[in-house]
Amino acid sequence: MIRIANFTSFGAAVLIAGLLSMAWTGSAAAQRAATPIAAVEAFHAALDAGDDAAAISLLDRELRVFESGFINPDLQSYVNSHLAADKETHSRSEWVLEDRVVGGEGDFQWVLSSYRLERGRCTVDQFVLETALVQRTGDSFRIVHIHWSSR
Numbered sequence: 001m002i003r004i005a006n007f008t009s010f011g012a013a014v015l016i017a018g019l020l021s022m023a024w025t026g027s028a029a030a031q032r033a034a035t036p037i038a039a040v041e042a043f044h045a046a047l048d049a050g051d052d053a054a055a056i057s058l059l060d061r062e063l064r065v066f067e068s069g070f071i072n073p074d075l076q077s078y079v080n081s082h083l084a085a086d087k088e089t090h091s092r093s094e095w096v097l098e099d100r101v102v103g104g105e106g107d108f109q110w111v112l113s114s115y116r117l118e119r120g121r122c123t124v125d126q127f128v129l130e131t132a133l134v135q136r137t138g139d140s141f142r143i144v145h146i147h148w149s150s151r
Helices: 002-024 036-049 052-057 075-081 083-092
Strands: 059-067 070-072 094-105 108-119 122-137 140-150
Touching: 036 052, 036 083, 036 094, 036 108, 036 122, 036 140, 052 059, 052 075, 052 083, 059 075, 070 075, 075 083
Parallel strands: 059 140
Antiparallel strands: 059 070, 094 108, 108 122, 122 140
């Protein structure tokens, strides 16, 4: 039993390492974002599509995520604990953009967005506020911090 549990943990670690490697080595799923808004929108599109590699390719290795009172101190932690739930939330509902403000300049910028969640034709009584800090890395912007809160 212990060997199976260890193998499962090891197997999960290998899978995650492979996804991270694919995302940063130019695989077909790797995404390039020329603007901060493009990075945020492509990240949401990847979550909608359930595409782990595409979503991860838009995130910086030093990513910090604040979500529902929890902190993911790095990308690996986010992938291990919240990525699957975030994909599920996106698959069950449509995130309708209500407002967006972009600021900063140069290689470091921020995108503040508010969304109303809908399921089918019904508005879900949930609003999500999102702060995304993005940084230019080479020719692309990557998300270095996300903070989601909802009511």
